[in-house]
Amino acid sequence: MNAKTAIALLLVFLSQASAAEDVAFACPSVLPSAPTPPWSMHTATSAPSGDPSGRHSAAGMALFAGHPRDDASLVPDSDRSVGRDARESTWVLSGEHWVGCAYRGTPAMLVQRVPAQLDRCRMLYRARKDYTAVSKFVCTRRAN
Numbered sequence: 001m002n003a004k005t006a007i008a009l010l011l012v013f014l015s016q017a018s019a020a021e022d023v024a025f026a027c028p029s030v031l032p033s034a035p036t037p038p039w040s041m042h043t044a045t046s047a048p049s050g051d052p053s054g055r056h057s058a059a060g061m062a063l064f065a066g067h068p069r070d071d072a073s074l075v076p077d078s079d080r081s082v083g084r085d086a087r088e089s090t091w092v093l094s095g096e097h098w099v100g101c102a103y104r105g106t107p108a109m110l111v112q113r114v115p116a117q118l119d120r121c122r123m124l125y126r127a128r129k130d131y132t133a134v135s136k137f138v139c140t141r142r143a144n
Contacts, residue, residue, distance in 0.1 A: 023118060025137045027101030031056035031108055039101075039110040042068045048104045056103040060132030063091050063121055064098045068111050073100075082124065086135075089123045097121075099137065114139050 035041050048059035065072040074097075076089035091097075093114065099121075101110040114121065121139040125132050 022138045022140045023115060025061070025099045025112060025139070027058045027061060027110060027134070029058050031058075031103040031106060031110070035110055038112050040112070042100065042109045042111045044068065044100075044102070044107045044109050045071060046107060048102050056106045056108070058134075059102040059104045060125075061123060061134045061137050062100045062102065063114075063123075064100060064111075066096050066098070068098055068100045068109060076123075085126050087125055087127065089125070091121045093119045093121060093139070099139075117141055 062068075062073045063076075064070070065074055074091055077092050079087060079089045082088045096116070097114040098111050099114060100112075103109070118139040118141050120142050121137065123134060123138075124136040125134045127133075
């Protein structure tokens with residue numbers, strides 16, 4: 001196991017070990033040839049429009065009820081403006097959920113399971129013409 005993989009696995013363990021802390025999900029800016037854990041590869045049924053540079057650059061993120069192979073992308077429970085062109089989407093979770101990273105010009109996605117103890121996700125983003133610029137995607141456990 002190389003150092004990069006060991007660090008990634010340690011981060012996953014630490015994020016799942018503490019239910020009180022936020023877990024941030026960040027997509028690589030360009031689709032890698034091989035995913036780094038905890039990300040895995042999934043092929044979606046459709047692809048965002050192509051990238052003029054020929055690279056598969058990030059096109060946005062989605063939250064899924066169950067594994068993304070079931071095509072159950074969720075609509076946010078709330079979506080609001082938080083600035084001139086910024087928006088915030090919020091989902092309340094129950095059951096199994098996955099986060100997916102879409103890339104321009106390919107149906108390939110990176111996907112990762114949301115730890116079961118987390119029950120709310122929030123995404124801050126700016127909608128662009130043909131992609132979504134996500135600045136933050138965080139899931140957390142609400143205080144009881």
